Amino acid sequence: MSASVLEPSTARHAAASGPSEPALKVEGLWKIFGAKADKIIGTPDEHLTRKELQSKTGCLAAVKDVSFEVAPGEVFVVMGLSGSGKSTLVRLLTRLIEPTAGRVTIDGEDVTCASKAKLREMRRSHMAMVFQQFGLLPHRKVIDNIAYGLEVRGEGKAKRLARAQEMVDLVGLSGYENSFPDQLSGGMQQRVGLARALAVDPQVLLFDEPFSALDPLIRRDMQNEVCRLHEEVGKTMVFITHDLQEALKLGDRILIMRDGEVVQIGTPAEVVANPADDYVRDFVSDVPRSHVLTLRYVVRAPRAGESLDGPAMRADCVVRDAARQVLESSLPVRVYEGERFLGVVDDEDILRVVVAEEASPAVGNGGAA
Numbered sequence: 001m002s003a004s005v006l007e008p009s010t011a012r013h014a015a016a017s018g019p020s021e022p023a024l025k026v027e028g029l030w031k032i033f034g035a036k037a038d039k040i041i042g043t044p045d046e047h048l049t050r051k052e053l054q055s056k057t058g059c060l061a062a063v064k065d066v067s068f069e070v071a072p073g074e075v076f077v078v079m080g081l082s083g084s085g086k087s088t089l090v091r092l093l094t095r096l097i098e099p100t101a102g103r104v105t106i107d108g109e110d111v112t113c114a115s116k117a118k119l120r121e122m123r124r125s126h127m128a129m130v131f132q133q134f135g136l137l138p139h140r141k142v143i144d145n146i147a148y149g150l151e152v153r154g155e156g157k158a159k160r161l162a163r164a165q166e167m168v169d170l171v172g173l174s175g176y177e178n179s180f181p182d183q184l185s186g187g188m189q190q191r192v193g194l195a196r197a198l199a200v201d202p203q204v205l206l207f208d209e210p211f212s213a214l215d216p217l218i219r220r221d222m223q224n225e226v227c228r229l230h231e232e233v234g235k236t237m238v239f240i241t242h243d244l245q246e247a248l249k250l251g252d253r254i255l256i257m258r259d260g261e262v263v264q265i266g267t268p269a270e271v272v273a274n275p276a277d278d279y280v281r282d283f284v285s286d287v288p289r290s291h292v293l294t295l296r297y298v299v300r301a302p303r304a305g306e307s308l309d310g311p312a313m314r315a316d317c318v319v320r321d322a323a324r325q326v327l328e329s330s331l332p333v334r335v336y337e338g339e340r341f342l343g344v345v346d347d348e349d350i351l352r353v354v355v356a357e358e359a360s361p362a363v364g365n366g367g368a369a
């Protein structure tokens with residue numbers, strides 16, 4: 001995990017700064033594959049496990065009654081093992097796959113009820129997707145690949161090329177405008193994919209395992225690139241991955257899926273501090289707690305007579321980042337959520353997390369607010 005995991009993004013603040021109309025809303029979304037798929041929901045069979053349903057009816061519930069909301073500017077990660085339903089879910093959001101039931105709303109517009117023409121228009125302007133297999137047009141130059149979405153939308157040549165050039169510069173591809181995709185490395189091709197998605201200025205950017213095929217070092221670079229781009233453009237992002245480290249690094253919140261169902265939705269710290277079940281506990285067992293838990297999870301009430309004159313820190317500061325200041329202070333650090341005083345943290349409280357993560361992966365929730 002790199003240090004940038006720890007830096008709260010602007011979206012973290014945006015997502016935490018109070019209720020607003022969600023950028024994306026998913027309500028009771030189902031996808032059942034099979035001949036009798038539409039006869040299952042509303043019957044007792046909908047409660048069967050995926051395996052039971054499959055052996056009884058031959059149908060497969062790829063996505064089962066999934067609901068969540070994504071705030072404007074939030075990075076929302078969907079994580080799960082292979083077969084858990086992530087790809088199906090992200091395709092349902094844009095109706096590349098038709099849902100069996102449920103509703104998807106993007107920026108207040110109902111995707112599930114949209115006519116074909118409306119859907120086409122929404123795909124052009126409200127959402128853009130970045131795929132693992134880049135999906136670049138091989139006979140078009142980088143600049144024309146990036147401008148493609150704008151061309152489809154009917155933008156004039158000068159305007160779309162100017163916008164594409166801005167995106168080239170944004171993703172660090174200056175000088176490669178006239179190259180063809182097969183002249184670029186995998187990482188650079190994925191930068192083209194990113195630039196192409198950003199060019200249409202969508203409300204929501206969808207990423208379907210975009211970095212899974214890249215070498216680990218390039219993959220890390222690209223994750224950092226997504227963090228940087230997000231800081232710069234502040235787009236709402238839904239990011240699909242099977243990699244927990246990637247999820248923790250990028251996500252403001254993470255949705256963990258298993259067998260088509262939601263197991264847990266929470267911030268990285270919530271998921272690590274309070275795993276919903278053994279499946280999640282297993283996933284997070286190797287994560288260094290001090291890299292993910294925030295002071296909110298360590299804070300305690302001041303003891304009688306304890307000084308309240310120490311420095312103040314924010315509750316969303318990650319323990320590892322806070323450690324130096326807490327250890328250097330001779331007085332306990334006061335922890336605040338906005339204006340609200342939550343309590344104090346001292347050397348012992350910090351060391352307890354660090355020592356516990358050395359000794360055992362299972363660290364409880366010291367004081368979750």
Ligand SMILES: Nc1ncnc2c1ncn2[C@@H]1O[C@H](COP(=O)(O)OP(=O)(O)OP(=O)(O)O)[C@@H](O)[C@H]1O
Nearest residue numbers: 033060062080081082083084085086087088089242
């Ligand atoms: N067109 C289809 N017809 C029947 N079953 C399907 C279809 N597409 C997906 N499935 C099944 O739905 C389940 C979820 O698949 P999905 O590809 O969404 O999972 P995933 O989490 O994205 O996995 P991976 O990371 O391996 O792609 C799997 O059991 C898969 O076999």
